Amino acid sequence: MPEVPMTRNDHDSLDWPGRFRTKDKQALADAIDFYGPDVHRLVQRILAGCGSAEDAEECVSDVFLAAWNNIGRYDPSRASFRTWIFLLAKYKALDLRRKLQPGLGRTLNEATLNMQSGTNTEREFLQREATGELLRYIGQLREPDRSLFLRRYYLYESLDELAAAFGFSKKAVESRLYRCRTMLKQAIHLTGEDGKGELGSW
Incomplete structure (x- = not known):
């Protein structure tokens, strides 16, 4: 055989x-x-x-x-x-x-996340990542958002590559990634307020 x-x-x-x-x-x-x-x-x-x-x-x-x-x-x-x-x-x-x-x-933040956001989200993400907290938040994301986020910001895949891999339009990929960043930023802020952060039912 x-x-x-x-x-x-x-x-x-x-x-x-x-x-x-x-x-x-x-x-x-x-x-x-x-x-x-x-x-x-x-x-x-x-x-x-x-x-x-x-x-x-x-x-x-x-x-x-x-x-x-x-x-x-x-x-x-x-x-x-x-x-x-x-x-x-x-x-x-x-x-x-x-x-x-x-x-x-280029700052470590720019090289790490390559985001177009005008906020301090990148800096906050990086600080949390150093302690392993960001991975826990990412793990709470639903698929395919979790894979999209990891492949974009950890594997440096382009928006075009992700759109082709997941069968989405480029605009849809951008929208999902923006939502992920917003959710993770919220979770990080909640952690700062009460010592724990969850993504809840997102």
């Missing part, structure tokens, strides 16, 4: 964190094989216009080494292992971009 290839769900259901904690070297190799191409695409998006192919490759390697060495910090209640890997990739790539172009002049 021919071997049936594993799907994304099959791979994502594997106990990556547990295997990383036990220092299963095969798990590290398997994770690189499976997540590596997507991580590399994300790194390339963030490094666009600066650095070399070798810089991108080294950054990808640093991402998986960081995951391997810091698996004790991973909290499954805040994010899936896949999302955590992409978060590590985002920060590693942003750090590298700043080193490669120290005079670039």
Whole structure:
């Protein structure tokens, strides 16, 4: 009987964190094989216009080494292992971009969220993200909004790419993302007022 290839769900259901904690070297190799191409695409998006192919490759390697060495910090209640890997990739790539172009002049907020909002939402999001709170809020979003938000602001996919992937018009994607930002901003403000924030029935 021919071997049936594993799907994304099959791979994502594997106990990556547990295997990383036990220092299963095969798990590290398997994770690189499976997540590596997507991580590399994300790194390339963030490094666009600066650095070399070798810089991108080294950054990808640093991402998986960081995951391997810091698996004790991973909290499954805040994010899936896949999302955590992409978060590590985002920060590693942003750090590298700043080193490669120290005079670039873009703030971390702009590089991280790339939003067109005229408010301080980006700054608040970034501050919450540092403590892991933003991931909890994002996890409360309903699909497809959660995936749209993550793919736009964490994987740097364009509005056109998202529209094609989800079968929406570009305007509909923009509208959904605007609503997500508004909801998350409200949740953050509620946290500041009473110590907890929920998205409720949004």
